[in-house]
Structures are given as C-alpha cells and as structure tokens.
Amino acid sequence: MKCNDIQINLGEFMDNEMNHEKSLMIKKHVQECKQCFNQTQNILFLKQQLESLKGPSLNSDFEIKLQERIKKSNTKSNYSKFLALAASIALIAPLVHYLTFQPQLNVQKQFIIELESIGKTAFDEYESFHKWTQVVSSEESLVCGDAMSKRYCSLDKQYLSRI
Amino acid sequence: MNSVFKREVDNTLKVTPLATQISSEPSDEMLISQFVKGSKSSYELLVQRYKKRVFEFIYFQIKQHRHDAEDLTQDVFVELYKKVENFRHESKFSTYLFSIAKNIVLNYFRSNSRFFSFSQLLNKSEDVEIINLHDQLSNEAEQKQILLAINSLSADERQIIYLCDKENFSYLQVSEILNIKLGTVRSRLSTARQKVISALRDN
Numbered sequence: 281m282k283c284n285d286i287q288i289n290l291g292e293f294m295d296n297e298m299n300h301e302k303s304l305m306i307k308k309h310v311q312e313c314k315q316c317f318n319q320t321q322n323i324l325f326l327k328q329q330l331e332s333l334k335g336p337s338l339n340s341d342f343e344i345k346l347q348e349r350i351k352k353s354n355t356k357s358n359y360s361k362f363l364a365l366a367a368s369i370a371l372i373a374p375l376v377h378y379l380t381f382q383p384q385l386n387v388q389k390q391f392i393i394e395l396e397s398i399g400k401t402a403f404d405e406y407e408s409f410h411k412w413t414q415v416v417s418s419e420e421s422l423v424c425g426d427a428m429s430k431r432y433c434s435l436d437k438q439y440l441s442r443i
Numbered sequence: 444m445n446s447v448f449k450r451e452v453d454n455t456l457k458v459t460p461l462a463t464q465i466s467s468e469p470s471d472e473m474l475i476s477q478f479v480k481g482s483k484s485s486y487e488l489l490v491q492r493y494k495k496r497v498f499e500f501i502y503f504q505i506k507q508h509r510h511d512a513e514d515l516t517q518d519v520f521v522e523l524y525k526k527v528e529n530f531r532h533e534s535k536f537s538t539y540l541f542s543i544a545k546n547i548v549l550n551y552f553r554s555n556s557r558f559f560s561f562s563q564l565l566n567k568s569e570d571v572e573i574i575n576l577h578d579q580l581s582n583e584a585e586q587k588q589i590l591l592a593i594n595s596l597s598a599d600e601r602q603i604i605y606l607c608d609k610e611n612f613s614y615l616q617v618s619e620i621l622n623i624k625l626g627t628v629r630s631r632l633s634t635a636r637q638k639v640i641s642a643l644r645d646n
C-alpha cells in the first residue's frame with residue numbers, strides 16, 4: 281500500500297475504529313515509514329491539544345436562570361392550553377346545547393409525580409453534591425441533590441391527578 | 444395542581460443512605476427515566492452533570508462568544524426539559540443531549556449568518572514533507588494556534604473534530620448526533636484534522 285492510502289486511514293487507525301486485520305497492516309507500515317509515523321504523531325498531538333482545550337466557567341446563576349426560563353415556558357404552555365380549552369368549549373357549547381347532547385368528558389387519568397422537600401442534607405460543601413438514598417415504601421423514592429445550589433432531599437411520590 | 448397526597452413534611456421518615464450499598468452514581472439513563480416519570484431532582488442532576496460539557500461544546504462551536512454560548516446552553520436544557528419524551532432508550536443520553544446541542548447551534552448559525560466563515564483552508568499538495576508538529580510548536584503557543592485553526596474550519600468540520608477529539612464520542616455516536624452516515628463521519632473528520640494539522644504546520 282502506498283503512503284497516501286495509508287494516510288487516509290490513519291485517523292481511523294488512531295481512533296481504534298478499524299478492524300483488527302487492517303489495523304495490523306497499518307501498524308506495520310507506520311513502524312517502517314517515517315512520513316506516516318509523523319502523521320500519526322500529528323493526529324495524536326491534535327487529539328491531545330483538543331482534549332486539553334478549556335472554556336471559561338459558566339456563570340454561577342446558570343441554574344437559577346434555567347429554572348426561571350422553565351417556569352416561564354411552563355406558564356406559557358399552561359396558558360395556551362387553557363386558551364385552547366376555552367376556545368373549544370366556546371365553540372362546542374352551543375352545539376351541545378342544540379343537540380341536547382351531554383358530552384362525556386373523558387378525563388384521562390395520568391400519573392403525576394410530585395416532589396416534596398423532606399429536609400436538608402448536611403453535606404459538606406466540597407463533598408460530592410449528591411447521594412442516593414432509599415426509602416422503605418416501594419411507591420416512594422428519595423432523591424438527594426444539589427438542586428439550584430440548595431442541598432436537599434426530596435421525595436418522589438406518585439398520585440393520580442384530578443384534572 | 445391539586446395534590447391528593449398533600450401532607451406535612453415527614454421528618455421522622457427513616458432514610459438509609461444508599462451510598463454505602465451502591466458505590467456508583469446513578470447512571471444518566473436511570474436519571475432520565477426518573478425524570479420522564481416527573482422527578483425534577485433527576486433533571487437537575489443531569490443539568491449538573493452535563494452543563495459544563497454542553498457549554499464548552501457550544502462555546503467552541505460558536506467561536507468563543509461566551510454570552511451567546513451560555514444562552515444557547517440554557518436553550519439546550521430547556522429543550523431537554525420540554526421534549527424529554529423524545530428520548531429513545533436505545534441511544535445513550537449523552538448522544539441525545541449533544542444532538543439537541545448540535546441543532547441549537549445550527550439554528551444559531553442560521554439566524555447569525557455572519558458566523559458562517561467557510562474559509563477554505565489550504566489543501567496542500569500531497570508531496571509536501573510531513574514534519575512532526577511536536578518539534579515545531581512551543582507549548583504556550585500551542586493552544587492559541589489550535590484555537591485559531593479550529594475557528595477557521597467550517598461549522599460542520601469544527602463540530603465533528605470537537606465531538607471526536609474533545610468529547611471522544613465513537614464514530615457511531617457522532618453519526619447519531621449529527622445525523623450523518625458513518626462514511627461521512629470518517630471522511631469529514633479526516634478532512635477537518637488535515638486542515639488543522641496543515642494550519643498548525645504553516646503558522
């Protein structure tokens with residue numbers, strides 16, 4: 281194989297994305313060819329450099345902002361759901377009245393999980409920020425976390441919503 | 444929202460730390476399933492776990508515009524929150540999250556066409572002697588040079604080189620994230636690397 285053909289495949293070779301047989305053949309060539317060996321070193325160098333690239337740190341209020349945005353988008357979507365419901369009721373009501381048809385509201389029961397704070401954990405600030413804990417009941421599970429930089433445990437409980 | 448089980452906080456609830464029983468942290472997949480069921484804490488843990496990686500990915504994709512990168516990182520996690528049910532459990536969570544990030548970067552580029560700099564880096568002739576870059580570059584100049592070089596790549600090339608060489612995703616995962624064929628991953632990655640290596644050599 282010519283050096284050009286080898287060099288096209290060097291990336292795959294370096295990334296371990298090549299079948300064993302082909303990989304052995306490339307390895308043999310690289311051991312004997314200075315040009316191709318240098319190219320492997322360059323790819324390695326590139327990978328090392330990229331691996332050590334560091335960005336700035338995120339602002340400390342990242343989670344708080346995120347929480348606000350999620351809240352906002354939830355309110356928006358709830359509001360638009362309400363509008364859609366109100367509009368459909370406004371359209372359907374007279375028709376229903378006219379037909380003296382009693383619509384059966386098919387309320388879909390769905391599981392909703394509510395989180396309830398059951399107390400704060402006493403983790404050291406520099407300790408790992410979360411730990412899993414266990415509650416005895418199978419219907420409840422406990423999650424501990426450093427959510428929005430408040431250390432707390434919360435209880436996941438399932439209940440049926442009443443829409 | 445009305446809670447059927449509204450009750451006072453039960454401080455007497457006996458809680459056994461699981462850390463003594465299970466040494467490893469909850470997996471991404473475990474957290475995402477909890478989140479699908481409604482656990483906000485699991486979502487917050489995922490945010491904690493991935494915010495830095497997602498932020499850095501975006502930061503380097505959009506050429507170090509820090510403020511925009513933070514906003515876009517927020518967008519990624521808002522999207523995750525809203526569309527968590529789109530997650531398919533046959534792929535890894537990180538793959539799914541980075542594919543969201545990729546789309547958000549793409550939309551950003553679409554609305555900021557000024558960032559599209561398809562400055563074509565030289566594809567030098569094949570016969571040029573390959574020198575070993577280790578010998579040529581001094582340590583302190585290296586990072587600056589590498590940044591210049593990746594900034595001069597096309598958006599597609601910058602994405603792939605970052606995902607493969609910084610994030611160490613497999614070719615298969617990259618093909619999932621970018622929604623391209625495996626063969627395209629190979630060829631695009633090879634082109635991107637060659638361009639960076641050439642740029643470093645010529646500087």
Ligand SMILES: [Zn+2]
Pocket residue numbers: 282283284286309313314315316317
């Ligand atoms: Zn050779």
